[in-house]
Amino acid sequence: xxxxxxxxxxxxxxxxxxxxxxxxxxxxxxxxxxxxxxxxxxxxxxxxxxxxxxxxxxxxxxxxxxxxxxxxxxxxxxxxxxxxxxxxxxxxxxxxxxxxxxxxxxxxxxxxxxxxxxxxxxxxxxxxxxxxxxxxxxxxxxxxxxxxxxxxxxxxxxxxxxxxxxxxxxxxxxxxxxxxxxxxxxxxxxxxxxxxxxxxxxxxxxxxxxxxxxxxxxxxxxxxxxxx
Amino acid sequence: xxxxxxxxxxxxxxxxxxxxxxxxxxxxxxxxxxxxxxxxxxxxxxxxxxxxxxxxxxxxxxxxxxxxxxxxxxxxxxxxxxxxxxxxxxxxxxxxxxxxxxxxxxxxxxxxxxxxxxxxxxxxxxxxxxxxxxxxxxxxxxxxxxxxxxxxxxxxxxxxxxxxxxxxxxxxxxxxxxxxxxxxxxxxxxxxxxxxxxxxxxxxxxxxxxxxxxxxxxxxxx
Numbered sequence: 016x017x018x019x020x021x022x023x024x025x026x027x028x029x030x031x032x033x034x035x036x037x038x039x040x041x042x043x044x045x046x047x048x049x050x051x052x053x054x055x056x057x058x059x060x061x062x063x064x065x066x067x068x069x070x071x072x073x074x075x076x077x078x079x080x081x082x083x084x085x086x087x088x089x090x091x092x093x094x095x096x097x098x099x100x101x102x103x104x105x106x107x108x109x110x111x112x113x114x115x116x117x118x119x120x121x122x123x124x125x126x127x128x129x130x131x132x133x134x135x136x137x138x139x140x141x142x143x144x145x146x147x148x149x150x151x152x153x154x155x156x157x158x159x160x161x162x163x164x165x166x167x168x169x170x171x172x173x174x175x176x177x178x179x180x181x182x183x184x185x186x187x188x189x190x191x192x193x194x195x196x197x198x199x200x201x202x203x204x205x206x207x208x209x210x211x212x213x214x215x216x217x218x219x220x221x222x223x224x225x226x227x228x229x230x231x232x233x234x235x236x237x238x239x240x241x242x243x
Numbered sequence: 244x245x246x247x248x249x250x251x252x253x254x255x256x257x258x259x260x261x262x263x264x265x266x267x268x269x270x271x272x273x274x275x276x277x278x279x280x281x282x283x284x285x286x287x288x289x290x291x292x293x294x295x296x297x298x299x300x301x302x303x304x305x306x307x308x309x310x311x312x313x314x315x316x317x318x319x320x321x322x323x324x325x326x327x328x329x330x331x332x333x334x335x336x337x338x339x340x341x342x343x344x345x346x347x348x349x350x351x352x353x354x355x356x357x358x359x360x361x362x363x364x365x366x367x368x369x370x371x372x373x374x375x376x377x378x379x380x381x382x383x384x385x386x387x388x389x390x391x392x393x394x395x396x397x398x399x400x401x402x403x404x405x406x407x408x409x410x411x412x413x414x415x416x417x418x419x420x421x422x423x424x425x426x427x428x429x430x431x432x433x434x435x436x437x438x439x440x441x442x443x444x445x446x447x448x449x450x451x452x453x454x455x456x457x458x459x460x461x462x463x464x465x
Contacts, residue, residue, distance in 0.1 A: 078442040080402030083435035086419055090246055090428070159313070166316040173409060173420065184322040188410075193326050200319035207314035 019194065023186050026176070030198075037179035037206060040171065041164040044100045048107025048160060055108070056115035057141070066116060073109040081106075081167050085174050099171035099178070106167070107160040114156025118149030151225060154218040158211050165207040169199070180206070246432055253433025264417065266437065272413035273441060276404040279332075280339035281397050287340070288347030288396075289389075296355020296385070297377050305352050312345030317403045325410040335407045342403055343396035350392025354385035386457050394449040401442050415441065 020030040028036060059066040084102035092098045122145050130144045146153075169181025176182045180203050187195030219225070253259060260266055295301040317338045324334035358381060366380040382389070408416030418434025421427075 075443060075446065078398045078402075078446050079439045080405050080442055082402075082405050082416065082419055083438045086423070086431045086435045087246055089431075090249075158310075162310070162313045166313065166318075169316050169318045170406060172318075173406070173423065175423075181316070181318060184319055188322065188326065196319070196323050196326055200316060200323050203316040203319055204314050207316075208311070211310060211314065 019198065022183075023190060023195075026182050026186060030202075033180050033182070034202065034206065037165070037168055037181075037203070038210075040096055040099055040168045040177075040179050041103065042161060042210070044103035045107045045157065045160050045164050047100075047104040048111055049157065051104070052108050052111035052115055056112050056119065059112065059116050060119050069112065073112060076105055077109040081170050082173060085171065089174060094175035094177065096171075096177055098174060099168060103164045103167060107164060110160040110163075111153070111156045114152050114159075115149060118152030119145050121152065122148045147222070150221050151218060154214055154221070158214045161210050161214060162207045165203060165210060169203060249429045249432035250436045253429045253436075256429075259433065269413060269415050269417055270437065270441070273401070273404055273415045273438075276335060276339065276407065276412075276414055277397065277400050277445075280336055280343055280400045280404070281393070283336065284340045284343035284347055284396055284400075285393060288344045288392075289351055292348045292351025292389075292392075293355060293377065293382070296352040297373075297381060299356060302352065302356065305349055309345040309349040312341060315341060317342045317399075318406050318409075321403070321407060322410055330411065334410065335404070335412050339400050339403060343400050346396045346399070347392045350395075351385070351389050354388030354392070355381055357388070358384055383458050384461055387453060387461065390449060390453050390456070394446065397445050397449065398442055401438070401445055405438050 022028065022030055022033070026033065055069070059069055079102075081102055084105070085098055088098045088101055092101065126144060126148070127140065130140045135143065169178045169184065172178030172181035172185050176185065178184075180199050183195040183199035187193060187199065262268070292305075295305060320338040320341065321334065324337050328334045362380055362384065363376060366376045371379065404414050405416035405419065407414055408420040415434055415437045418430050418437070422430030422432075422434060
């Protein structure tokens, strides 16, 4: 009998190695998406006319199925991790831009006026007032992006075993080892739930003034995220 | 050769337009999977979302369902269902429905709860019964958001039905998966183009439905 966590050697990783790989393939794109989304969202807040076309483009980009996105990139980035990570970064960007724009726009005009009256310049006002107030919305967006990213990495298996935990699915089918398929599904789901929980904790930590347990604002963003 | 050349080669080969593995058949299969899964998911998600939204209860439970629905890896679930149930419609439909119910359910619920309470109270004041309030006031007003939930469910189904090809099902994903195995990049790119096209077409269908179905008084800018 096999041990539950034994891996076929061609996967080239131990179970924990696959977990680490999975986290990297899923979360680095989310971070990249966040880094790109912040300035883009700020532009959309600044220049209102920019937001509707940006929203259109992102909706269409988000509609493109991951597998199609992966295989089109093969021509440019080969069968590599990058081929999986670029589409995931784009999906994260698409989820995060509206979340950030809505969050930053929800800052009341009086608050901004008060910040200006206190002598804050535009940069400090953005960093010290707008971003913290938008934090719950941004983190709700991050939760959606991170969880779906973790789920989508598995699809990378189809383009030459770039799916981290998803690679176990192929191994399970090939060698008739249902254990590996179960392990892949359960560990991916657990990973997603843990990361989600971690982001909830992070939200409580960065917004100590908010009531605990989500609140209506976060739920609205989650519903919108689900609607995307 | 770049992507466009590959796509051009794929679509200009007349062999790809006929027979069992032809584009019309594969497209038909893909649309059939999508409609079936969306229908089942809507039959589950819409009534529950409308009722919980109407009564204003169960928001936290729904948020939990939404999170756990997203956390389940749909691709893995599909492979798992395939080894448990074998060939058949169920191993494709179960993951697709599991994937599609949360966005429909949560968005419908949120759409109902975020309604302006004034017209709803006015409707009650006019003597409408609960069913009338629901179907003549709340649903028409909440329709844009409800449709956006259905739209995102449809998009995710189109995307995930592609992956069903890996566990031997039809649909447009066949070209991508077979093409990858056969190292026939032309086929891969052709399949990817078709899937992306179908996804964008789905967006357009929902946009058109929203134009037709949403009352002009409710239509929001953008």
